[in-house]
Amino acid sequence: MADPDPIRHASRTARGAADLELGEAAMDLLRSRLVDIAENTVTAIIAEVPGYTNALAGPMGAKIEGAVQLALGGFLRLASSGDPGTPLTPALEGAYILGRGEARSGRSMDALLAAYRVGARVSWRELSGTAVEVGLSAETLAKFAELVFAYIDELSAASVAGHTDELATSGQVRQRYLQALARSLLQGDSADQLADRAERADWEPPKTLTAVILPNAHVRGVLAALDPRTLRTEDELPGLEKEDVAVLLVPDAHGPARPALLRALRGRQAWVGPDKPWTTVRTSYERVLRTRDLGLVVETSTPVDTEHHLASLVVTSDPAALEDLRARVLAPFAKLRPATAERLIETLREWLLQLGRRDEVAAALHVHPQTVRYRMGQVRELFGDLLDDPRTVLDLTIALAAEPLR
Template sequence: MTRRFPRRSTSPAITLSADIVDRLHGLLPRVGEDVVAAIIAEVPSYQDALAGPMGGTIRTAVGVALGGFLSIASGQGAESVPATPEALEGAYELGRGEARSGRTTEALLAAYRIGARVAWRELSSEAVAAGLPPEALVEFAALVFAWIDEVSDASVAGHGDELATTGRVRQRLLERLVRQLLNGATTEVLDDAVERAGWPPPTTLTAALVPPSQVSSVLALVSQDTLVLEDQSAADDATLLFVPDAHGHSRAVLLRTVEGRGAVVGPAKPWREARTSYDRAVRVREAGWGEDTEAHLVPLVLGADPEARADLRASVLAPLSELRPATAEKLTETLRCWLLHHGRRDDVAAALFVHPQTVRYRMGQLRELYGDLLDDPETVLALTVALG
C-alpha cells in the first residue's frame, strides 16, 4: 500500500554525473556497514539489536535509503521526489519495527543523525575523489541531509502509527479483561486474558466509580496499570476504574485522590474477585452514601435483602401487633435503643430524650409482651438485625 508522508523539499540543487553515481553505488555496501557499526557504538539501545533479524531489516533499510538518495542525486527521480516509494516505505516500516521493539523515537532519530554524519563523510570524500568540484560540496551536503530528514520523518510516522495501533489493540484487550472480571469468568479464561493483554496481575483490585469529567485527573494520580471501562451500564454515567494494589495504607491514598470528585471506592479484593468490589461500589453509589463503601458496611448488610429484612422485622415485632400504632412505635424505638445500649437505662433515656423511669416503665411492658425471649441470644440477634 502506498502511503502519503509529510514532505520536505528535496529537489536537487546539483545533479551528480553518471561517473560519480557509479563510484558512489560501489561504495554503498561499505557505507551501510559503517553506518550500522557507528549506530551500535554510539546508541546504547541498539548495541544488541543489530545482531539478529532486526539487524538485517535495518541494514536493508539503510541500503534502500542510500540507493534512493543516489537515484535522486543522479536526476533519475527528480520529477518524483515526493514519492520515492521504496525508501520511504522502508523507512516507515523501520519506524514501526522500532516501536514494536520498544525503542523510542529519540533513539531512532539519534541513529539517523549518526547515519547522516557517517554517510556524508564517506560519500562526500568519494564524490570529490570522483570529480565533484569542491565548491559543489555545500549543495551536496544540503541534498544528503535533506534526504535524511525525509526518510527520518517517514520513520517517525511509522513509529507513531505503530504505537497508536498497538495502544488501541491493547486497550481493547484490557477492556475485554474488565468485562470478563465483571462476568465471573473462570481462572483459566482470566489468566489467558491477562497474558494476551500484557497486563501485570496485582494482588488486589479496587473498584472506583468516577464521573467521566474526573477520570483523566484521577488516572494521572493512580497506577498506570489501572483498568478502565467507560460503558458499564450498571454504573450509569460513571466510569469504572479497577485500581491495582490499593489495599492497606494505599487505600487511604486512593481515597484522598478521589476526595471531592463525586467518586465511590469499593473494597480491595483479590484481583480475580474484583466483581465484588464493583458490586459494592454500585450499591453505595445508588444509595448516595459517600465515597468509601467500607464506611457503610452495616447498612449494606442490613439492606442486602430488603424483603427478607422486612419479613424478619414483622416476625420479631409480632408481640406488638395488637397494640395501638403510637404505642407500638414508642416501644419499638425503646427496644431498639435498649439493644444498642446493652440495657444501660440512663444511656437509653438520653438517646430517647425521656426520663429513666419512662424507660423502666416501657421495658416492663416489653418484658410482659416478650417474656423470657428478651434473654434468648437468638431472639436478641434477630431483634438487633431487624431494628439495626
Template sequence: MSGRDVRPATQMQAVVGLDPQVAEALRARLAEVADRVVLTIIDEVPSYAGAFSGRMGEVIRNAVQLALGGFLTLATRQDGKAPPKAPAIEGAYQLGRGEARSGRTVEALLAAYRVGARVSWRDMADAAVEAGIGAEQLARFAELVFAYIDELSASSVAGHTDELESSGRVRQRNLERLARALLTGAPADAVNAAAERADWEPPGALTAVVLPESQVSHALTALDQRTLQPTDDVAGLPEGHALLLMPGTGSAGSRPTLLRALRGTDAVVGPGVPWLEAAASYRRALRCAALGVDGLVDSDEHLASLVLAADASARDDLRARVLAPLADLRPATAEKLTDTLRSWLLNHGRRDAVAEELFVHAQTVRYRVGQLREIYGDRLEDPAFVLDATLALA
C-alpha cells in the same frame, strides 16, 4: 506507502546530475559508508547499543543500504525527473514501525537519522571531492542529501506513530476483553488467557472503585498504571459513573494509601479481593453506592448497613413481626416505645446511655422499659428475639 501521508519539512527540488566518474566512485563506497553509519549510530545513540544483532539488526542495515542506493540513483539523474522513491520510502516507513515494536522512542529514531545524515554526507562528500566533483555540483549534492534524509525520517516517524497507535488500540481492546471476562465471571483459564493477550501482569488482588466519570482522570493519576478501566457497557453501573479495577489493597496496610489517593473524589471503594474474584468487589461497591452516602465511601466501613440492606423486603417483614405487639397502641406511643426498644437493645440495657441518646430523663426510660416488659414479656430476654429486634430496628 501504507500508513498516513508524509509531508516532510524539506521538499526535494535539487537536480544534481552527477558525472559518471563521480557516481561510480560513490557507488563503490556505498557498502563502506552504510557500515560506518551503522557503527556510528551504535556508538553515539545509547538506545541502539546491541540493537544490530539478530533479525532487527538486519532490517536496519538493509534499510540504510536501500536508502543510500536510492539516493545515489536519484543523484545521478540528468533530466531532473526523480526516479520512483517508493522502495526507500516504504523501507523507512517499515523501519519506523519496527523501531516502535522494539520499544525505541521516536526521539531515538530521529537521533539515529541525524547521525546517519552526518556520517553519510561526510563520507560521500569526501569520495565525491576525490572523484573531482565541481563546487556548484557539490552544493546541489549537499542540498539533495539533507532533503532526502528529511523525507526518509518523516516516513519513519509516520511508521513509528502508526505502529504505536495500532498496537495501542489492539492492547486496549485486549484490556477491555480482560475486564469483561473478570466482571462476567469467566472461567479462570479464560481470564488468564485474556490477561496474557493484553500483556497484563495479574496482581495478587483487585479492588473495584465506582466514581463519577468526571473524576476518573484525577483518580488515574494517583493509581497503579495496571488499573483496568472498562469503557464498554458495564452491567449495573449508574448513569454518569465509571468503574476502575485497581490492583492491590489485598492487605489492610495498603487500603489507607488507596483512600488517600482518592481523597477529594466521590468514589465508592469495594473490598480488595483475589484478582480473579473482581466481580465480587464490583457488586459490593454497587450495593454500597446504593446506600446514598456522600463523599469518598469505604465499603469496609459500611458492612453492617450492607448486610441490613441486602434484602429490604425481608427486613421490612422482620420489622413488622417484631413490632406487631405495639400495633394496637396510639401511633405516638408506639413510636416512642419503638425508639426506646431500639436504643435499649443497642446500648445493652444501660439506662443512662439510652436517656442520653433519646434526650429524656432516666426515669422516663425506666417507665418506658417497664411498658415494653409488660407488652413483650419474657421475649426481651430471649436471645433469638433480641437478635431479630436488633436487626429489624438497627
C-alpha cells in the same frame, strides 16, 4: 491533469536535487562506496545509540545495513536525476516500515531519531569526503549537504509516522483485549479463561483487584494516581444500565494500600468494594452494586467504602425476610399510636446499640436520661421478660439495624 509547476509541489529533497550537478564521475565513485558507507553507518549507530547496542548484532544488523544501502541508493538516484519529479515513495515507504518495526520491537522514537542523527552525520562524512575527492566545488558541496540532510529529515519523519501509527494500532488492539478481560472478570468467568485473556492482553495479574464505580467524568483525574494495570470498562453492565458511570478494577489495593486508593478518590463521587483475589473480583463488584442500592447519601468529599457497611449489607441481603422479621418482633408496638411507636422503637434501637447505657442513649437521642428511663419502662411493659431473652434481643437488633437506611 498534469501539475503545471512540479518543482513547487515536489518535496524539499526533490527540489534540491533539481539544482544539483554532481557529474558522472562523482556519482560512479559514490555508488561504488555505498556498501562501505552503509556498514560504517550501522557500526556508528551500534556504538553511539544504547538502544541499538545489541539489537543490530547478527542478522538484524545485516538487514538494517541493507536498508541503509537502499536508502542511500535512492538518494543517489535522486541526486543524479536532477528531476524534481523523481519519486521518493519507495524510500519513504521503507522508512515508514522501519518505524513500525521499531515500535513493535519496543524501542522508543528517541532511540530511532538518535539513530537517524548518527546516520546522517556518518553518511555525510563519508559522502562529503568522496565528493571532495572528485573535486566538487564549494557551492556544489554546500547544495549536496543541504540535499543529504533534507533527505534524512524526510526519512526520519516517515519513520516517526510509522512508529506512531504502530503504537496507535497496537494500543487500540491491546485496549480491546483489556476491555474484554474486564468484562470477563465482571462476568465471573473461569480462572482458566481469565488467565488466557490476561495473557492475550499482555496484562500482569495482581494478587487482588478492587472494584470501584464512579462517574465517567471523574475517571481521567483518578487514573493517573492508580496502578497502571488498572482496568476500566464503560460497557453496560448488570445493575448499571444506561448510567453514565465507569467501573475500575484496581490492582493490589489491599492492606496498607487501601487508604491510598481512598485518598485518590477523595472529592469524587465513588463507591469502593472490597479487595478480592483477582479472579474473583466479581464479588467486589456485586458488593459495590448492593451498597449503592442501600440508598446511602454520597458526599462528594468522601467515597463510600463498602467495608464500613458490612452489617447493613448482611442485614439487607434478604429484604423480604427482613420485613417478616421486623413485623414479628416489633408486633407489640402495633397497638400504639404511630408517633408513640416511632419514639419507642427509636429509643429501643439506641438502647440495644449502647448496651443499655442510659446516658449514652440520651446523648444519641438528644433527650434527658430520665426520658430514656421513662420510654424504656414503656417498652418493658410491652415486651415483659422477652427483653431478657438473648434470642429476642438478637432478633430485635437485626430487625432494627437497618432502620437508618429506610
